[in-house]
Amino acid sequence: MGYYLAVDAGGTSTRAVVLRADGHALGCGVAGSGNPVSSGTDQAAQAVVAAARGALDSAGLRPTDITSGVAGMAGASVFGSGEWLREELVRAGISDHFDIRSDLLATFCSGSFAPHGYALVAGTGAVAVRVRGGEVDAVADGLGWLLGDAGSGYWIGQQVARHVSAALDGRGPATTLTRLLLDDVGIAATTERDADGRPTALRKLVEALYRLRPIDLARFAPLAFAAPDDPLAQRIVAEATDALAATLTAVVAPHVTGPLVLGGSVLSRQRAIADRMAAVLRSAGVPPVLRHVPDGLAGAAVLALRLGAVDVDEEVFERIAATLDTIRAVPAA
């Protein structure tokens, strides 16, 4: 009887699960950043191994029990040969029958065992893929905070920060986002002014935000959703929705019919955003079937079973989802 290892390696955390051929998830593990692009291959490999060990321990299994495995990983197309990761896994006593696959393909497979369809992820970044015959067939955006990721959490968070700065600077309309952002970074919203006549709160805000890495502005995205009555917040969310619709439109093809799997916090914030994505599919002649997923872990499990020549049908797929939900609900020791 074989056991399979699935890993969802993200920029913030890396999750692993061990499962049986019938899709029954037995144990989970978590570790730090497993993104080889942002953290380097050494740290990514260590995170994958640490998460795998956690999953094995939790399942009461040994490394040698693993038949095969898959890690869903950003940058898979660049770091895809995976020799750097296999070496580390073998050193840990785990099978070298292990592949790296696109994190976006894993996200799609978390929501569907169908061979065709779409995934749209809008978390810190934003990217869409078309999946055909179980493989990534087209990609749009995901070009990073400086050049793309239009409509992402970073994009929204930066808009919040820019508009609040402009409002405090007398260059833009007053907005309830100002109070929300100042509260978030712990700056008092006083009427005090500096020697140059500008609000002290503006100077403090600018100083605080330049101390962050640019990408950290993504943490302010929830503020735009927390002020649904604010015209500026509405405009930011509307523009983000337009951008995400354009990204999805770029990969939708009438001859590829299948579900749209939505991942990332932005797409679960407002019903209207998901509705707009359904409209994009409909107008391209693709029946809109939408599913939200928390990450790519279940999908990595689907891909790990397939790598082990297991046919993932509806029964197996549902068992992965249900058992994974159960063991995830148990807080880690």
Add this chain to the structure above:
Amino acid sequence: MGYYLAVDAGGTSTRAVVLRADGHALGCGVAGSGNPVSSGTDQAAQAVVAAARGALDSAGLRPTDITSGVAGMAGASVFGSGEWLREELVRAGISDHFDIRSDLLATFCSGSFAPHGYALVAGTGAVAVRVRGGEVDAVADGLGWLLGDAGSGYWIGQQVARHVSAALDGRGPATTLTRLLLDDVGIAATTERDADGRPTALRKLVEALYRLRPIDLARFAPLAFAAPDDPLAQRIVAEATDALAATLTAVVAPHVTGPLVLGGSVLSRQRAIADRMAAVLRSAGVPPVLRHVPDGLAGAAVLALRLGAVDVDEEVFERIAATLDTIRAVPAA
């Protein structure tokens, strides 16, 4: 007979001039970045001293000939006490009767010896000031590439880069900017595609642009002005103009009447942009008198003479401008 030292310390280069009390400029010098914010106070002080030495050599004067001096400098409000710079000047044998003043005040004084008025600078960054009684009375924007500098060269350059990336990615309209940007960074505009179906030129462009510092995207701003028939380029320039108008509006006050001094490459690119700024003044009840200046060097000279208790009248002001133009026209040895 006294001699005066004026320095315009910028992020790219530092320029110095030595002049007589009657405004006659005798010699110029140039050195590297003198911006204490981006380069640190040590390097900034060294650049100021190197540029001053160049100016003294060129004028055939000794350090001890200098009566007083002024450096116009970004970040003057933060690094304004200037003890760090005075120490270095004294070590070089130059007078300690030396002040640091706002680079924006220096820009204003490059265009006018009037006590009141406005300056708007849109180079890599974008910022506006109101000048009243010879001092900065209000400031808007200048909040840097991440949070502000709306309508600046950085802002325009990033828009060019983002829109071209979107066009190559199938998320935005085709634009002549694509060819201009690819040519600029030396990437062939082929129809070749990568394994993920995306244009090879897009991947190469993204790789090339992430190798730059974000602020370096400002170098692509001229492309938006080089494609006046392209609808996307038109939109970028129109949005930049709107943003600069908002920044100027934030400092214009009907009770402060005086010229508007324009600095930075963006404001000299299209007549329509300057016309729009004139309209901003007019609608606030301020008679629009506009002057373009290349930098803050002449203005630093005005401020240096004033620090030496010289009354800068029209005759002195015009002599500074005329003699500075003459010695600047001579290429450095």
